[in-house]
Amino acid sequence: MLSIDALKALGANTEEGLTRCMGKEEFYFKLIRMGLEDGNYGRLEQTLGEKDLEGAFEAAHALKGVAGNLSLTPLYEALSEITERLRAREDADYPALLQDVKTQRDAFAALCED
Template sequence: MAALKEVFQKYGADYETTMSRFMGSEQIYLKILAMLPRDENLQKLDLALQAGDYPAAFDAAHTLKGMAGNLGLTPLYQAVCATVEPLRARAPGEDYAVLFQSVKEEFKRAAGLVELVKEVG
């Protein structure tokens, strides 16, 4: 499916490496990617940050990081990494609201990949 490869590369992800994780099956990949918008970790991260519960925020961000990495969603992965590391270090004074906004924007872009593939394909 050339459409997925094209959309994926425009998004900024490594198509070949990601597809190797999914045994070269774009259908399996798209099925799993379609579950992304239902994942609750973005909301958990938001609520934990608002409550100042940094251990819970770290857990949610770390889960998002793993998911983004496994799905090859490089821009989302990078945004989440920028949030995970300060949370891991319990960095005081970090502007988590700004970091979360970046994660939220990249999550939305990543979740939209399925629709983009449908439009192009």
């Protein structure tokens, strides 16, 4: 169940997220669902698979902006990490970084499921 307490338990800064949504809880939840369904997650995985670091950077960067606006802190941090590596086109362990992102996203997505 998506609830403020459950989000908090996963480390989201719900106070900030709610303020950003003008205090409207339903609206906040709606945006979280929307944000976790973002097509850029698929694109990130695909572009990383193809070693297209530029495409991956664009996708990660966009996702980071969304997670930040939703104050899903652990997801935001994982996305920031991979975004910065990609920005510098670093030779990093992208599969591991992607896994971090997916783990965080899946944790939040699990809340939305029932």
